Amino acid sequence: MDTPERKKEKSLAIGLVGLIIVIVILALIGFFMLEPKPEIIQGQAEATQVRVSGKLPGRVAEFMVQEGQQVHMGDTLVRIFSSDAEAKLMQATAMENVYKAQNQKVDKGSRIEVINSAHDMWQKAIAGLEIAKKSYDRVQALYNKGVVSAQKRDEAEANYKAMQATERAARSQYEMAKRGAQIEDKDAAAAMVEVAKSGVAQVESVLADSYLTAPIDGEISDIFPNVGELVGQGAPIMNVLDLSKMWVTFNVREELLKDLTMGKELKAIIPALGNKEVILKIYYIKDMGSYAVWRATKVTGQYDAKTFQIKARPVQAIKDLRPGMSVLIKEK
Numbered sequence: 001m002d003t004p005e006r007k008k009e010k011s012l013a014i015g016l017v018g019l020i021i022v023i024v025i026l027a028l029i030g031f032f033m034l035e036p037k038p039e040i041i042q043g044q045a046e047a048t049q050v051r052v053s054g055k056l057p058g059r060v061a062e063f064m065v066q067e068g069q070q071v072h073m074g075d076t077l078v079r080i081f082s083s084d085a086e087a088k089l090m091q092a093t094a095m096e097n098v099y100k101a102q103n104q105k106v107d108k109g110s111r112i113e114v115i116n117s118a119h120d121m122w123q124k125a126i127a128g129l130e131i132a133k134k135s136y137d138r139v140q141a142l143y144n145k146g147v148v149s150a151q152k153r154d155e156a157e158a159n160y161k162a163m164q165a166t167e168r169a170a171r172s173q174y175e176m177a178k179r180g181a182q183i184e185d186k187d188a189a190a191a192m193v194e195v196a197k198s199g200v201a202q203v204e205s206v207l208a209d210s211y212l213t214a215p216i217d218g219e220i221s222d223i224f225p226n227v228g229e230l231v232g233q234g235a236p237i238m239n240v241l242d243l244s245k246m247w248v249t250f251n252v253r254e255e256l257l258k259d260l261t262m263g264k265e266l267k268a269i270i271p272a273l274g275n276k277e278v279i280l281k282i283y284y285i286k287d288m289g290s291y292a293v294w295r296a297t298k299v300t301g302q303y304d305a306k307t308f309q310i311k312a313r314p315v316q317a318i319k320d321l322r323p324g325m326s327v328l329i330k331e332k
Helices: 004-034 083-108 112-144 150-179 183-208
Strands: 039-053 058-063 076-081 211-213 218-223 236-253 265-270 276-287 305-314 326-331
Touching: 076 236, 112 150, 236 326, 276 326
Parallel strands: none
Antiparallel strands: 039 236, 039 326, 058 076, 076 211, 218 236, 236 305, 265 276, 265 326, 276 305
């Protein structure tokens, strides 16, 4: 039979065993809690994006595609209507018709009406040359200041040279009318027609830029203006994504770079694709400069850590991967 002293000893033993069990449990919990967890590095999928811009300022007349549509290189995407270019085409065509008519009259002698008409055409060409010269001088001055592009300067120069040729041809026509038709006169008249044709061809080449085509095979990702809106020269119209060449970009602090070396293959997961596991291969490592430095908060024991940009390509094509999707890798 247990005495009170015996019972007391048993209670103390039980309590001691329970205390030891609690200490062991706490030690195990502490061990697992203190075990370092793997560092998760998050990146983002990216793809080549080509911007489609117009050479011709004008108004968006119509779109032949919509966002999300697959296109091939050379497909027509949008038409830009330029009233200025259309007016220049009408003017150039009218001048061509006039010169053709003048050419037909060469063999009919030099009536006073023909001479007066040739003189008027010459005076008109002189006025046009003066305007073209002033326009070219203004554009050249702006180009020297870096305000306008070289293309705009070249267009003004081409128009100036064309008007010089027109003035010379008109003067020849006037002089021919005064002298009467000769073989040389016929040649001059034919040359005027050719000049007029070249002017029409020049404007038509400008109008050809009113139809913008796809620069690559890809997907229309963004369309910026709406139909009817005005767009300037070089203004972005839409973007085309090349989804056949995708990569993942990670921004990593330098203390995590030990296992991220050039050419190394990494295991990663894509949450948006059901945590799909993929293999990536690093092909680009570069520091992001002083603006991406993690500053130390203590005077001693820490250092300023730079951030590096790492790019890695999928070893195999990943179905349904889209730009902007998160990609995760675990650093042990």
